[in-house]
Amino acid sequence: MTRAKTLLALAVFAVCLGVVALVVSGGVGRIAPPTATPSASPSPSPVPCVTTLAGAMNDCTVTAANPGAAAESNGCSAAAGGLHEVIYLHGNFHNYLLYLNIDGYIGPGDYIVRQSAAATGLFQVGIREYKTGALWTSTDGTLTVANDERSGRLNVNLAYVGGLVTPPSIRLNVSGRWTCR
Numbered sequence: 001m002t003r004a005k006t007l008l009a010l011a012v013f014a015v016c017l018g019v020v021a022l023v024v025s026g027g028v029g030r031i032a033p034p035t036a037t038p039s040a041s042p043s044p045s046p047v048p049c050v051t052t053l054a055g056a057m058n059d060c061t062v063t064a065a066n067p068g069a070a071a072e073s074n075g076c077s078a079a080a081g082g083l084h085e086v087i088y089l090h091g092n093f094h095n096y097l098l099y100l101n102i103d104g105y106i107g108p109g110d111y112i113v114r115q116s117a118a119a120t121g122l123f124q125v126g127i128r129e130y131k132t133g134a135l136w137t138s139t140d141g142t143l144t145v146a147n148d149e150r151s152g153r154l155n156v157n158l159a160y161v162g163g164l165v166t167p168p169s170i171r172l173n174v175s176g177r178w179t180c181r
Contacts, residue, residue: 047092051176056136056160056168057094057129063179064090066097081105083145087178088130098178099126100143100154108149113141113156125156127174134163136172151179 049060066088085100101124102111113124115138125138141156155175160168 047090049176051089051098051154051174051178053091053096053127053172053174055170055172057172059091059093059096061089061091061096063181064088064095065181083149085178085180087180089127095130097128097130098174099128100178101125102143102145105145108145108147108152111143111145113138113143113154115139125154125158125174127158127172129163132163135161137161139171141173151177153177 047060047062050063051061053059053061081104083100083102083105085098087098087100089096089098111124125141125143126135128135136158139157139159141154143156144153146152153176156173158172158174160172
């Protein structure tokens with residue numbers, strides 16, 4: 001056999017071996033698998049609207065344990081002469097502190113919320129955005145304390161006090177249920 005015929009036979013053998021390997025491995029007629037596309041990071045589960053904020057902020061919240069304070073920080077402190085609550089609210093967009101203050105508290109029932117007294121700086125209802133510290137205080141509305149003195153309802157309008165670089169131009173309304181943990 002001549003050298004040219006030997007090289008030609010080797011080339012034909014190599015090509016045949018390559019074709020057989022391609023067919024056996026599924027390379028011929030195989031559809032490429034779809035490439036993985038990065039998915040958006042999972043969004044948190046929506047929080048049910050137990051307490052709703054509308055106006056300057058729009059959010060749905062639920063009472064939750066305050067991650068930055070002792071477990072008793074969401075406790076109730078109703079006593080003769082006053083009801084003073086600080087309730088941590090977890091929302092879809094932000095977390096908040098809800099302040100409920102009733103000086104002269106006489107027990108369960110409805111309380112009319114009036115504008116805060118400027119001289120004392122006290123307010124009946126307030127809400128603070130947890131991260132920025134922005135504060136709104138009550139102007140009018142109703143606050144109901146249930147018979148268990150650990151829960152109730154509210155529908156209160158609030159005015160911005162401070163804490164943001166750019167003050168909002170609209171007021172805030174907080175409505176729904178509140179509860180101590």
